[in-house]
Amino acid sequence: MPPASAPETLTRHRPDASGPLLGKLAGLLCGCVLSASAAAYELPAVNLGLTTFIDGAPPAGPGWYVSEYLQYYSADTLRDKNGKSLPLPKQxxxxxxxxxxxxxxxxxxxxxxxxxxxxxxPAVLDARADDGLGNLALGKGNTGVGDLIIGPFLQWMPVMGANGPVFAHRVELDISLPTGEYDNRRSVNPGANHWTINPYWSGTYWLTPKWTVSSRLWYLWSGKNTDPNPTGFAAQGIAHARNVRPGQAFHMNFATEYAVTPQLRIGLNGYWLKQTTESEVNGSKLSGSKEQVLGIGPGLLYSFSQRDHLFFNAYKESHVRNRPEGERYVIRYVHHFE
Structure with a gap:
């Protein structure tokens, strides 16, 4: 389906250790839109599960498309770098x-x-967290418009076989600009306050005319946030944080679906994220900051016509490190203008 590099819409500082909410949940709100971490919180917004079925091919020809993604994420378990739940009354x-x-x-x-x-x-409509200890500073969370993403791409149209399309793919270079709302006094922010470069390759293969498999593979590079919360890393022995650079990461979406009718397709979808390098504070590596998550669940696609498509995808997370472990639900609508 049409190119998309949907982001998580909240980003975070490493919280201060002055209280359980600020010390463990502060960054989670931001991460929870698409990602979050119970110990690191440094990775910026990325696409986790927003794009799924027939991802390597556009649903119609050249021209203009619009897509709207509505996403709800909830979590009741916060994992540390070893995958263990944090010792909080509520998560x-x-x-x-x-x-x-x-x-x-x-x-x-x-x-x-x-x-x-x-x-x-992206935009954050609502963000809430509760650690069970009465900390209300971040209970409501922060809302607003996030960072703008621009992505030039090349789309190869489907290679045709005797019974229809066989393979289609695309490459795209996504660049996130630090244009979103940001305040270094807030532990939750819609904007990351740094650039990211997140190129990807996406492909779809038709096993049969009714059955496809798709995948989208990214590699994430982040610039420095030169205006972090200066006391946000006190628990790690860093008295004054002058700059923070999130680590690099690999992430992917994957899906397979079957056409039950010409309009309705059902299948399975998932995502995987693995941080490959440690995050850095003041130019020094932050040990134990790597994040990881796997999400898998069912999905469906209903096509009203070749120009209008509705997706629903659900995910249950596991194999989590330095992030919350929860559930994600995405509704997506795609329209192609004539």
Whole structure:
């Protein structure tokens, strides 16, 4: 389906150790939109499970597309770097976010592919956390508009076989600009206050005319946040944080679906994130900061026409490190303009 690099819409500082909520849950609100961490919280927003079935091919031809993503995330377990639950009376997080996307694909080609660009803007509608200890500073969470993502891409149209399409794929270079709302006094922010570069490759293979498998593979690089909360790393022995650079990470979405009818497809979808390098504070590596999560669940796609499509995807998380472990639900609508 159309290109998308939907982000998680909240980002976070490593919290101060002055209280359980600030010390353990502060960053979780931001992360909970699409990711969060119980000990690190440094990774910026990325696409976890927002794109699924037939991802390597557009549903229609060149022109303009719009996509809207409504996402709800909840978690009641916060994991540390060893995958153990944090010792808090309550571990409850709820985040609702909206992601708006515009896509343009040219009728002309370059290197055999249609070229185009996608613009994506996330927004946090609601964010709540409760540690059970009466800490209300972050109970409601922060809301607002996140960082703008720009992604030029090349889309190769499906290779056709005797019975229909066989394979289609796309490459895209997603760049996140630090345009979202940010305040270094807040532990939860819609904006990350640093650049990210997150290129990906996406492909779809038709096992049969009715059965496909798809995957999207990214690698994430982040710039420095030069205005972090200066006391946010006191628990790690860092008296004054001048800058923070999140670690690099690999992440992927994967899905398979079967066409029950010409309009309805059902299947399984999932995501996987693995941080590959430690985050850095003041240029020094922060030991034990790597994040990890796996999410898997059911999904469906209903096509009203070739130009209008509705997705529903659900995920249950496991194999979590430095993040909350919860459930994610995504509703996505795609429209292609004539």
């Amino acid at each position: 409850e997080i709820e985040v609702t976010s909206l992601v708006s996307q515009a896509i343009w694909m040219s009728a002309n080609t370059l290197w055999g592919a249609h070229y185009g660009v996608t613009l994506l803007l």
